[in-house]
Amino acid sequence: MEITRRRLLTALAATGLLAVVPRGLAVAARAAEGRARLLANTADVFAGTAASNARPETAGRLAAIDKAARANLKAMDDAGDGELFAGLVLGADEANLNTAYRRLYEIALATRAPTPGATTGLYGDTAAQRRVIDGLEWLHERYYGDQSKGYYGNWFHWEIGLSQHISRTLVLLAGEVRAHRPDLARAYVASMDAYLRNGADGDVDLGSRFHTGANLADITTNRVLQGALLGADGDARIRKALVDQLTVFVTIDPYHLSHGVTDGHYADGSFIQHASVAYTGSYGKGLLSRVVQTLKILQGTGFAHGEELVPTVFGWVRDGFAPVIFEGWMMEIVKGRAVARTDSGYTDAAVVVEAVVDLSSLAEGAAAAALKSYVKHLGATSPAPLDPARFVSPVSIVRHADIAADDSVVPADLNPGERSVAFNAMDRTVHRRPGYAFALARNSDRISKYEYMNGENLMPWFQGEGAHYLYLTGQDQTQAYGVDYYTTVSPYGLAGVTAPVERRRTVPEAYGKPYYDNPDHPLRFTSSSESQNTYVYFPRGTARHSGGAVLGAYGTAAMVQSSDVAHRDRKLLPDDFLVHRGASATKSWFLLDDEIVVLAAGVGDFEGGGSGGRAVTTTVDARVAAPGDRVTLTGARADGGAWTGPGTADLRWLRYANATRGASVGYVFLDVPPVRVSLDRVTRSRRIVRTANADTAVTRSVFGVTVDGAAGARPAHLAYALLPNATEEGLRRYGDGKGDRWGSRGSRGPLRVLANSTRLQAVAHSGLGLTGVNSFTAGRHETAGLRIDGPASVLVRGSGRRGGITAVAVSDPTMRRDTVTVLLRGRRMRQVSADRGVRVSVTPGGTRIEVATRHAYGRSFTVTLRG
Numbered sequence: 001m002e003i004t005r006r007r008l009l010t011a012l013a014a015t016g017l018l019a020v021v022p023r024g025l026a027v028a029a030r031a032a033e034g035r036a037r038l039l040a041n042t043a044d045v046f047a048g049t050a051a052s053n054a055r056p057e058t059a060g061r062l063a064a065i066d067k068a069a070r071a072n073l074k075a076m077d078d079a080g081d082g083e084l085f086a087g088l089v090l091g092a093d094e095a096n097l098n099t100a101y102r103r104l105y106e107i108a109l110a111t112r113a114p115t116p117g118a119t120t121g122l123y124g125d126t127a128a129q130r131r132v133i134d135g136l137e138w139l140h141e142r143y144y145g146d147q148s149k150g151y152y153g154n155w156f157h158w159e160i161g162l163s164q165h166i167s168r169t170l171v172l173l174a175g176e177v178r179a180h181r182p183d184l185a186r187a188y189v190a191s192m193d194a195y196l197r198n199g200a201d202g203d204v205d206l207g208s209r210f211h212t213g214a215n216l217a218d219i220t221t222n223r224v225l226q227g228a229l230l231g232a233d234g235d236a237r238i239r240k241a242l243v244d245q246l247t248v249f250v251t252i253d254p255y256h257l258s259h260g261v262t263d264g265h266y267a268d269g270s271f272i273q274h275a276s277v278a279y280t281g282s283y284g285k286g287l288l289s290r291v292v293q294t295l296k297i298l299q300g301t302g303f304a305h306g307e308e309l310v311p312t313v314f315g316w317v318r319d320g321f322a323p324v325i326f327e328g329w330m331m332e333i334v335k336g337r338a339v340a341r342t343d344s345g346y347t348d349a350a351v352v353v354e355a356v357v358d359l360s361s362l363a364e365g366a367a368a369a370a371l372k373s374y375v376k377h378l379g380a381t382s383p384a385p386l387d388p389a390r391f392v393s394p395v396s397i398v399r400h401a402d403i404a405a406d407d408s409v410v411p412a413d414l415n416p417g418e419r420s421v422a423f424n425a426m427d428r429t430v431h432r433r434p435g436y437a438f439a440l441a442r443n444s445d446r447i448s449k450y451e452y453m454n455g456e457n458l459m460p461w462f463q464g465e466g467a468h469y470l471y472l473t474g475q476d477q478t479q480a481y482g483v484d485y486y487t488t489v490s491p492y493g494l495a496g497v498t499a500p501v502e503r504r505r506t507v508p509e510a511y512g513k514p515y516y517d518n519p520d521h522p523l524r525f526t527s528s529s530e531s532q533n534t535y536v537y538f539p540r541g542t543a544r545h546s547g548g549a550v551l552g553a554y555g556t557a558a559m560v561q562s563s564d565v566a567h568r569d570r571k572l573l574p575d576d577f578l579v580h581r582g583a584s585a586t587k588s589w590f591l592l593d594d595e596i597v598v599l600a601a602g603v604g605d606f607e608g609g610g611s612g613g614r615a616v617t618t619t620v621d622a623r624v625a626a627p628g629d630r631v632t633l634t635g636a637r638a639d640g641g642a643w644t645g646p647g648t649a650d651l652r653w654l655r656y657a658n659a660t661r662g663a664s665v666g667y668v669f670l671d672v673p674p675v676r677v678s679l680d681r682v683t684r685s686r687r688i689v690r691t692a693n694a695d696t697a698v699t700r701s702v703f704g705v706t707v708d709g710a711a712g713a714r715p716a717h718l719a720y721a722l723l724p725n726a727t728e729e730g731l732r733r734y735g736d737g738k739g740d741r742w743g744s745r746g747s748r749g750p751l752r753v754l755a756n757s758t759r760l761q762a763v764a765h766s767g768l769g770l771t772g773v774n775s776f777t778a779g780r781h782e783t784a785g786l787r788i789d790g791p792a793s794v795l796v797r798g799s800g801r802r803g804g805i806t807a808v809a810v811s812d813p814t815m816r817r818d819t820v821t822v823l824l825r826g827r828r829m830r831q832v833s834a835d836r837g838v839r840v841s842v843t844p845g846g847t848r849i850e851v852a853t854r855h856a857y858g859r860s861f862t863v864t865l866r867g
Helices: 005-015 028-047 056-077 094-112 126-144 155-172 174-180 184-194 213-229 231-249 280-298 306-324 336-340 345-362 365-381 394-405 483-488 507-511 530-537 728-736
Strands: 271-273 419-423 428-433 436-441 467-472 498-500 546-551 554-560 584-591 596-604 616-625 631-637 642-644 647-649 651-658 663-671 675-685 697-709 716-724 751-756 760-765 770-775 780-783 786-789 792-798 805-811 819-825 830-834 838-843 846-852 861-866
Touching: 028 094, 028 155, 028 213, 028 231, 028 280, 028 394, 056 094, 056 126, 056 394, 094 126, 094 155, 126 155, 126 174, 126 184, 155 174, 155 184, 155 213, 174 184, 184 213, 213 231, 213 271, 213 280, 231 280, 231 306, 271 280, 280 306, 280 336, 280 345, 306 345, 306 365, 306 419, 306 428, 336 483, 345 365, 345 394, 365 394, 419 546, 419 554, 428 554, 428 584, 436 716, 467 616, 467 663, 467 716, 483 616, 483 675, 483 697, 546 792, 554 770, 554 792, 584 760, 584 770, 596 616, 596 697, 596 751, 596 760, 616 651, 616 663, 616 716, 631 675, 631 697, 631 728, 651 675, 651 728, 663 728, 663 751, 697 716, 716 751, 751 770, 760 780, 770 780, 770 786, 786 792, 792 819, 805 819, 805 846, 830 838, 838 861, 846 861
Parallel strands: none
Antiparallel strands: 419 428, 428 436, 436 467, 498 616, 546 554, 546 805, 554 584, 584 596, 596 716, 616 697, 631 642, 631 651, 647 675, 651 663, 663 716, 675 697, 751 760, 760 770, 770 792, 780 786, 786 819, 792 805, 805 861, 819 846, 830 861, 838 846
16 A cells, blocks of 8 residues: 555654654754764764773673674685685675675774774774775675666565665764765665665655565664765755654554554554564564664754654563563564574573663663663573673663662563463463463464464474463573474474374475475565465464453463465465465463463364364473483373373373473363373474574474374364473362362363353353353353353453452454453442443343444453442
8 A cells, every 4th residue: 555755744743753853953063963973873882982892891792893803804815806705605695795794894893893901903993994995895896786786585685684784884984985985875875775676766665565664674774874974965864764764663553554564563562574473572673673773873963852762662662572571581472483593582582681771771760760670680580691792782781781780770570470461463372470471372364373484484384373382480491492392393293283194395395495486377476475475484374263351460362273375265376386274173271370271172174164084183282301301291090090101091180390490380181082191302403494504403302292183083172271380289189179070071170161162162260260251153152150242252250259349351352343242140230440442231131241342453351340
């Protein structure tokens, strides 16, 4: 959808954001001062200042900068004929060209990084700076300036990556460039404009699917730096780029999209990139890092009132990032294809920490204090020590050290101690308690099942099919999850997944290259075409139902499992296009204190309403451990007898314990056929999940709890509970406690399954006084004194005493209903408080709650009643 400049400015003005960017610096001298300050700020951010670099905490970062620069200069010394760096072949591989520009930037950085007290550093080395400038000119003449020979391979390098290295290098060496090659900056800016081929007239196109979210922030920041290089001629470029960048600060309204873009931050804390990928932990952290860097670069320049944007960014951290970081580890559910990279979740979170450190210096009052406390909290709770030497900015390293040394800063999480978060805009759920965090990945016709691209995340097929991750406190999560989890756990046996029993081929196996190449087909399959995105890189599901509700610190989630859009559109696709049919299941998760209860119905291979086809497996859980860890599997049979595993058995409960790590998880089987419990030693190469990974063999003890469904079997229904940090004594109480109804399927201890079908799923917890319900179909649904009309997610908690308080939460998991109605049967109650959009009335049958869910996008509505 095309957006005019006037329409954009009107939209930004309506949000109040347009005031962030002044119309212009009227006095030429002030504008010149602003540009000079912008260039100086940029150098300070990336190279540090004399004051920051004199601090001992920056020594590691400065040593790394110097080491990289010297290695690159040595590679220039050793270069042969036609080479800039020895062994780096240019002209056909855009990644190699990106490497060449990165190396020049690293040399330039070392010449601008003050090294107080050093006598042999590269700081101020004019000869080295001129070698960089000459290298820039050499590359421009041979491999970059001729537009007819460029833009091969990945578009990202040409529109973002190369421009980032070039722009920063030119800024760092701006003075020497003016003296040594005065026309070089303008020549490069013209070429960078020309390579914005997904833009419009050499500039950003906000209607382009390539110029959104984190990508837009990168492009516009590059253009701000370019504007500063152009002198007075660049002022308009700076302002235009900043106004364009302001669009990433606007909360996405899915019902009133600006220029059709769904990428960005949502009201519930979700972050989406590539139109449908849950991406807080990769592109999201890149966006956070870039906008905070830009705010620092703009300080004191007069080009923007960046302080007005700080509260928005603080909200991103509190509502979007904090829930998905557990004890310093970025959760897998928001990393897209990056889950297959060897960088750990601790490395990912460190990028967020640096941004939060810098944001705290820009914030004021309570927000600044909260951010500093959060930085200290992450440092105190992460089993992996943070290495500030990996920060981008030496100044950030010093700020972090000052926070760590400040006794007045008390460590404090931005999350409450108990928190349940429904990121329904991106089909993700996070449930946190002292001792654990549970993360769930769903999909729908709005959100992708997975992301694969560029040979990354080669076996992703079920990562959004209800896959879950149970993080236990005090654990080194690299031993539990990360790339080695995906390397050693079968892609068909990820925790929580229902999958058909079959073998799928990876994209390179199927097509002989990292994408499906068929440019002559009407759908035009090229490496970066929309069809490639839709059907190969990040296909969506085809079911509408995926959502959940939150009531205080408790939650529920629900999903109807479906095949992807490629299977739906198979008749439109080429004959050689690989299409997969998924398994069938309707699932609910009820997120309590000590238990995560899972219900599944219609489990099998029944898509299209036919009879059962392939065999399917449902993985109750999968965990990995180091091969030397002492892992034990104990449990109780349905007849009460003791059991030790592995093996297949009809179990009441099971306990997985890793004595080496001090970790345990319990499983209570509420209504499940015999389960297959496995503990296998698995060795595989990390390259099986990402072609660029080193061919490093990884060995893990892989534990799995699986329910097998035979081919042709009738639809199955399953009910079980996961108990983090469970003890054997605690698990026995689910079968041996007073008043237990062990003989009745679906009832264990305080848990009771009220309904489990493809129409309705519900549980009750007597100890909490909580009832959770997910209804999936049209019509009336009745259970536990509740009547619900149509599909909904509902949580009810009450004391059960006359005159007591009852709290109710309601959400529309389809995102498409105008109204959801719930009737609480029995005594009449009066409203104490209610969210806007909730109406309470008394009827002959009880108390009626009507919730206006139109355009709420899965948000939970809460009402408190007394009676």
